[in-house]
Amino acid sequence: MGDWMKIVGGIDGGATKTECVLMDIQGNILGRGLAGPSNYHVVGINNTIKAIRKSIIESLKNIGERKIDYLTIGLAGLDTKRDFKYIERSFQNFDLANRLDFKHDSIIALIGAHAGKPGIIVIAGTGSVAAGINRDKKYVRVGGWGYLLGDEGSAFTLGRRGLMAVLREYDGRGASTKITRRIFDKLGIDDYEDIIIKIYGAERIVEKVASLAPCVTDAAKEGDSIAINIIYEEMEKVGELIYTVAKRLDMLDEDISVAMIGGVFRAGEVVIGSLRKVLNRYELKFKLIEPLFPPSIGAAIWSLQSIGVKVNDIINNIENSLEMLD
Amino acid sequence: MGDWMKIVGGIDGGATKTECVLMDIQGNILGRGLAGPSNYHVVGINNTIKAIRKSIIESLKNIGERKIDYLTIGLAGLDTKRDFKYIERSFQNFDLANRLDFKHDSIIALIGAHAGKPGIIVIAGTGSVAAGINRDKKYVRVGGWGYLLGDEGSAFTLGRRGLMAVLREYDGRGASTKITRRIFDKLGIDDYEDIIIKIYGAERIVEKVASLAPCVTDAAKEGDSIAINIIYEEMEKVGELIYTVAKRLDMLDEDISVAMIGGVFRAGEVVIGSLRKVLNRYELKFKLIEPLFPPSIGAAIWSLQSIGVKVNDIINNIENSLEMLD
Incomplete structure (x- = not known):
């Protein structure tokens, strides 16, 4: 884990809204920001980037920083390899984060639901899908067609x-x-x-x-x-x-x-x-x-795990600071 | 049966084409005409009327008549009471037939398939539906949603x-x-x-x-x-x-x-x-x-039955003249 890391972020972007959560590396939530939809299949790539920027800028208020060290963006519509290539190219010059990590929205939902531990989620909203992650961090998604x-x-x-x-x-x-x-x-x-x-x-x-x-x-x-x-x-x-x-x-x-x-x-x-x-x-x-945390927190947890933080050690901090936010 | 009746007609109008068949009251086929689509949900009411007119005028060639005595028009898309009201109003001033009779296209397919006798049809094309008619001329349709x-x-x-x-x-x-x-x-x-x-x-x-x-x-x-x-x-x-x-x-x-x-x-x-x-x-x-006759012939048979012709008596005439047409 780099000691230079100060802020990690997680974004949950879908067809109705975009939510960004920022944490320090102890899991304390520093800010939260909301914006409009960011499923780029629905609203287009420009509106998607705008919504993500807006949610980040809102969550950065009162923090005194202008950049996130590690940002995980969970997005609806990231279904195929082609989708990933396209979205990564579109974010090539993104200036609000040092490191970007794109995930299908079911992954961040999964990480959030089990606070980063192995487990399975089943989503049954307008559509449906099941997904799971095991102790080797192997990820599998089934259904959702x-x-x-x-x-x-x-x-x-x-x-x-x-x-x-x-x-x-x-x-x-x-x-x-x-x-x-x-x-x-x-x-x-x-x-x-x-x-x-x-x-x-x-x-x-x-x-x-x-x-x-x-x-x-x-x-x-x-x-x-x-x-x-x-x-x-x-x-x-x-x-x-x-x-x-x-x-x-x-x-x-x-x-x-x-x-x-x-x-x-x-x-x-x-x-x-x-x-x-x-x-x-x-x-x-x-x-x-019931899921432990929402997908935006799941994305932030993924960021923490990616830089080597053990989530078990900081889960109480997430819980406590989440309550304080409301 | 009015002795003044000379020509009856049947039209099969759908999403791809419109076919008109004319017969005398002995079941001899006098002419056949083709035109473009006439599912008014797809092509609109004006194009529907145009296609039906064109198929009739083509089938009237070489007959020396300008009007059909009894015309049955089987149409795709005649699904609800509202559809029937609308289509009947749209044809109020139709000048190529003395009497008009509108039917759902599954009815004329049914009449054609069994030459007007009791029976059931099952249609499995892009969509599906089953329909039947009994000896009391009661009609039932199931499925097709x-x-x-x-x-x-x-x-x-x-x-x-x-x-x-x-x-x-x-x-x-x-x-x-x-x-x-x-x-x-x-x-x-x-x-x-x-x-x-x-x-x-x-x-x-x-x-x-x-x-x-x-x-x-x-x-x-x-x-x-x-x-x-x-x-x-x-x-x-x-x-x-x-x-x-x-x-x-x-x-x-x-x-x-x-x-x-x-x-x-x-x-x-x-x-x-x-x-x-x-x-x-x-x-x-x-x-x-296999169906005995196509839906356009079914519509013409319905016209014959409606003016009192017994189809059993003239089915050979239909068969023979159908062969001659090709």
């Missing part, structure tokens, strides 16, 4: 399957379900045919469908067997994602913490209970937990 | 599931499959990651995915068990569509002809054999057949 080809257990997929259950009821293929009334209310319609107009005519079709996920989880909470079944089948696929991560990381014989991230899990036991049941069937030592 | 919410067994769904199998192989979730090499070749890629760019970046994403269906059916023909399984599972859903149509039409105790329409069935026995197996499991008297 988007709304058409993946996103098992995501809000989009739950909403989509809810709509399909309603249309199966209409067709006379499936039994009637309490999902129907909820989706009619949410879409503001009173006719099955209008589903087509509302969904295929939506400007942001993926978000529109994802917004219907609570219609399924709420119906399940009321005991609707079709909704319960949809959730269980999707959690079976999520469980398979988690199991595959663990297998590929040679973690099957260990105690494994699985942190649940994303809006789908906020539905509570109706979702989490299903996932627990699935994981128990694998007869492995999984424990479902 | 589009690429996100339905289209079971369609080329889109086969292509989508083929892609998912390839990504499951990449993730280490599923076994390796012969679908992979075929999809790589078809997309012109040599890396799994490029799938995402090629599919989500495609200009016409549904058609792009549907174009991959042969990668699945070809792999199945070579004995790939993952491909075979995908096809069987999708044909289970198609079988359920057919069964639901038959049930809702009170046809479960009858011999039922099911006409197969659309590109997916052109893959042959690898698909049709699966569907037959599924239907046999229902223990019902289904017979899978």
